[in-house]
Amino acid sequence: MKEIKKVVLAYSGGLDTSVIAKWLEDTYECEVVTFTADLGQGEEVEPARAKAEALGIKEIYIEDLREEFVRDFVFPMFRANTVYEGEYLLGTSIARPLISKRLIEIANETGADAISHGATGKGNDQVRFELGAYALKPGVQVIAPWREWDLNSREKLLAYCDEHDIQVEKKKGKSPYSMDANLLHISYEGGVLEDPWAEAEEEMWRWSVSPENAPDEALYLELTYKNGDIVAIDGQEMTPATVLTYLNKVGGENGVGRLDIVENRYVGMKSRGCYETPGGTIMLKAHRAIESITLDREVAHLKDELMPKYAKLIYNGYWWSPEREMLQKMIDESQECVNGVVRLKLYKGNVSVVGRQSDDSLFDENIATFEDDEGAYDQADAEGFIKLNALRLRIAANKGRNLG
Structure with a gap:
């Protein structure tokens, strides 16, 4: 492992990332830069500045990314009607590539040679953060404290705070979730x-x-x-x-x-x-x-066939992959x-x-109507269409290969 001189930390200001900031300084003897993103989480992010300053952090990034998040990540995903495993709308998954992007950009701006995050070793987020980071900066060093340290409980984290004089809120009635x-x-x-x-x-x-x-x-x-x-x-x-x-x-x-x-x-x-x-x-x-x-019918059906693959790419952390970008170009072309x-x-x-x-509607009332369509659709044409599509079924039946 190469020497780490400066690391950019995805920082929320909470217990975990406050401990991580101090742990990084002590373990790697490096300078820490904090990055806090406002993605519309409904809580003030500015207090993270005071918490980072109290930890002695000199370079602090706090950014409102709400418009970029929806415009460049959420909207493109919804153009594909994206759903993972039939139900999940990928709310957590789609935020991670933007955070990875900014971590790498800030690392480049500050001359940092590593990034760090607070994702655990059991979850998907570690994969999403790191796949994104490596795709955008192949040589970056990633530090995932939860895969290295032994501070694997809230009690141990709080004890670490007491030992190192880290000021964190010890909320009573903390959410169990x-x-x-x-x-x-x-x-x-x-x-x-x-x-x-x-x-x-x-x-x-x-x-x-x-x-x-x-x-x-x-x-x-x-x-x-x-x-x-x-x-x-x-x-x-x-x-x-x-x-x-x-x-x-x-x-x-x-x-x-x-x-x-x-x-x-x-x-x-x-x-x-x-x-x-x-x-x-x-x-x-x-x-x-x-x-x-x-x-068009076949365009819509093709999108539906490809959507599960697209959803899995996002869920698994491959937003910045060439295959996702290829699919996105096709999807965006369909939306004109x-x-x-x-x-x-x-x-x-x-x-x-x-x-x-829609002015671009393909729905033709003259053809779809149950009333007189004035010759817009010749119903007699359906007979030949049905017989041609039934040909293989009739051949199989004549050979005694009936289904069932």
């Missing part, structure tokens, strides 16, 4: 959730009301799309981060976006987690609706005509599509 939040979602793991039979406590949820307690009157929304991205809500133009912020608000108020799943981690284990993704749930439903009238307006109804946890329109 391990949580991660950004503008796309908030996740919950641990505690009672480690039993996949145990129902999540109502008090756990932070962004949404229960569907039972949602308003008795439905809320209608109109989302305007341009090239596959939402650019306005109810006729009002909005930036990407503003769009997601608003949809989180109204979705949460109407009980939308709760999810309880057992997922397959890349490192090999199954993990039970609960997620609140109100805005993302709305976006997925609406995007599929606008594509339903603007995409995905323009128009989708009307939705939110009601007690449900998102219903109640209207869609």
Whole structure:
């Protein structure tokens, strides 16, 4: 291992990363640079500055990345209608490549030769952070303290703080869950959730009301799309981060976006987690609706076939891989005509599509109508179409090779 002179740490200001900052200085005898990202987690990030200063950190980066996060990561992912294992909207996964990107950029700016993170050796995040870092700077040194030290419990971390005079908040009534939040979602793991039979406590949820307690009157929304991205809500133009912020608000108020799943981690284990993704749930439903009238059938079906591969790449940490970038170019090409307006109804946890329109629509009322189509479609043509498609089935039957 080469000598480490300076390391950039992904720093939240919490217990783990405060200990890591001091541990890095003592273990590697190096200078530490802290980087704190505001991705819309709903908590102030500026207090991290004072905490870093109290640790003696000289170079402190605190950045508002909400617009970049939604514009360059969340929106491209939703153009693909991305869902992992049929349910998970990848709220944690999609934030990691942006953090890796900034860690490497700051390392380049400050002349650091290493980066560090607080992800544990059991989870997916260590993979996501490090695959991204190596893709962007192949020679960078990555330090993952949870894979090196023996401070493997909260009690040991607090003892380390006492020993080294690290000032951390020892919160009473601390949440029993391990949580991660950004503008796309908030996740919950641990505690009672480690039993996949145990129902999540109502008090756990932070962004949404229960569907039972949602308003008795439905809320209608109109989302305007341009090239596959939402650019306005109810006729009002909005930036990407503003769009997601608003949809989180109204979705949460109407009980939308709760999810309880057992997922397959890349490192090999199954993990039970609960997620609140109100805005993302709305976006997925609406995007599929606008594509339903603007995409060619075979293009839409091909996207659906490729989506699980695309989702797995993001979940496993391959955002910066050539295969993800290749898929993204194809997906973005498909979105050129995905323009128009989708009307939705939110009601007690449900998102219903109640209207869609587009100047680029492929829906032809003259052909689709059950009334007189005035010769737009010759129904007699269907006979030959059916017989040609039945030919192989009839040949097999004549040879006695009937199915079943």
